[in-house]
Amino acid sequence: MIKRIVFILLLQVFLLGTKSYAQDPHFSQFYAAPTFMSPSLAGSTGGVRLVSNYRNQWPGIKQAYHSYAVSADMYVNKYRSGFGAIMVTDQAGSADYNTTYLGLQYSYRIQLGENLQFIPGLQFTLGQMSLNRNKLIFPDGLVNGGQSSGDAYLAATKANYLDFNTSLFLYSRKYWIGTTVEHMMQPSYSFLDDQARTPMKMVVFGGMNVWRERVSRIEEPRRAAFCYRYERQHNFNQLDFGAYWYSRSLEFGAWWRGIPVFKNENLGTHYLDNDAIVLSAALVTGSFRFGYSYDIQTSDLAGFGGGAHEISIIIEFGDIFGCGAKYLDCFTKRAGLHFNKEQPRNLKIYY
Template sequence: MRKLIVILLAAAAMVTNSLAQDYHFSQFYANPLYLSPSLAGATDGARLAINYRNQWPEISKAFSTYSVSFDNFFPKFNSGIGFYLLQDKAGSVGLTSTHAAFQYSYNLMISKKWQVIPAVQFAYGNKSVDFSKIVFPDQPPGSMGATGSYDRLSNEQIHYIDMAASLFAYSEKYWAGLTIDHLSKPNYSFLNEESRYDLKYVVFGGMNIWSQKRRRTGQQKAFSSSFRYQHQGQYNQLDIGVYWHNFPIELGFWYRGLPVFNNSGSTALNQDALIALVAYNWGPIRVGYSYDITISSLGWSTAGAHELSLIFEFNQNGALRLGGKRPAVPCSETANPLSSKGGKYTRKKRRFF
């Protein structure tokens, strides 16, 4: 009975929370365009990324999130462009959220070691819900919404335009980025009332701790750490962890939570999950799987979350690396994008975790 009550309470709160809060991916570097518009065009050519997240699978019709993105770097203009399409489905009432975005980034070399990438994003959003699946307390049995509660739900779909801006800076060892989303503060209410998205701030970064290249094969071993902090309205979240790469295998482990801050005035300890990642690189293709081990008060009742990612890089131009003219973005197995011996970058391409 206790488990059933927890599940019912979680399901009841799920739709309300999903209206005001953004979508979430544990493998944030495997979904780079959603993390930051500045990462559009971050490879030496074209990249296709596909992501799927199944959150709380023990709860029927909980969160299922899909995304697909494409980006490309144009050396002639020193710029990158990106597109992504994301859809999230939640709850038994069929709440569906769709988000489509276009991104533009520009690469600035401010020194021999540091590069800065500002970027902008323009997006279209849509939310829809199936009112026929909602039963209200004041609704007579067998009726189809002839109640005061039903009358308030006048919109089955919401359409809005949004904007975001970002800045990303990195050297051969360190990287840091800032993304500010929902600059237009779009209205997401189904009730002809004003309920607007809060600004979302995302700060992310990390450090390449150690790397080693095999002499015979040129393949890389690397160890790095990274973090992502998100703030939106009264909600705060921190992901922090480490990655280990031994080509072609990648392993990652990190913690999600922020115990020193409580969300929405709650007295509960603000911690969510432990995440484990395993990924395999096969030529230009990288496949990753991660699992969220829930450590919040929900415990094992929700069965955590499963997440899959697929990245395919093609039309890569390794000549852009020569002489450090466009050093590789860190946060990958390439822990030393600017060679300290000879001044040339020897790898032809880089990958994200």
């Protein structure tokens, strides 16, 4: 059974073949946007959770990228299922190019043994892309005194789409591995009526708890973990490695995003990906967590784009509806390694 699940995880890595590429919203604090990364993580705290994220990418470039995400998820113990909803908005450029979508998520926990759970997940998405025609400059506007309607170039300024994501997640007290395949319906992303399609995107992520030290019997232990993330979309590949350390109220993390091992292609040229060093810190008090991260650019935009600032807020409410896991230890902020073989546990992993 376990070998079959691992095979399915690996199979998803190779089931991607497309011909175009589109920009997707991105957050560097991967685990502080859990259901954005994988619908399998809906309900992973065993109770109710609210998450909000904001990213200001390349502030040194006027009107670059602003991304927002708000999500809510909960676990229903009776059905061993997690339910979630997420709304994401991405704003880019001087033409007010916006992408907004609402996703409904579902996950189901399958207990494989005392210390191992397998969680498939689904997400159905309804989205809209839009831009401001009045802020665009077209070729005829350059020869007509700056006046152009854009009618000859744009078929529309709004486009609605449906999409579908799937995910798989394998979790134990020591390690975790997951994969998410996005844009399985390959929706059109063009305003030019040329049927350009968003290619499928695959993300593989995982990590391992490598160190734990208990200071006292009443405080949560200090912990550390190593993590990785691999992304593939059409002819783009990216590999990230990171590490986390936290105590009872503080968390620190560092990632190298875009380790230069893949030769990507852009506009007919090939380049080694080397994107950024991401440093993060978070303050945790009770059920509230506030996180901040900064991307130090190591690419050709270093010193020009201004990196990226990112903020995350997570609030956990526990089992406020009486339908989550039955014991309260599941809902504590540091319950990621607690275990009860008769009840699903909090699957919180490092932010």
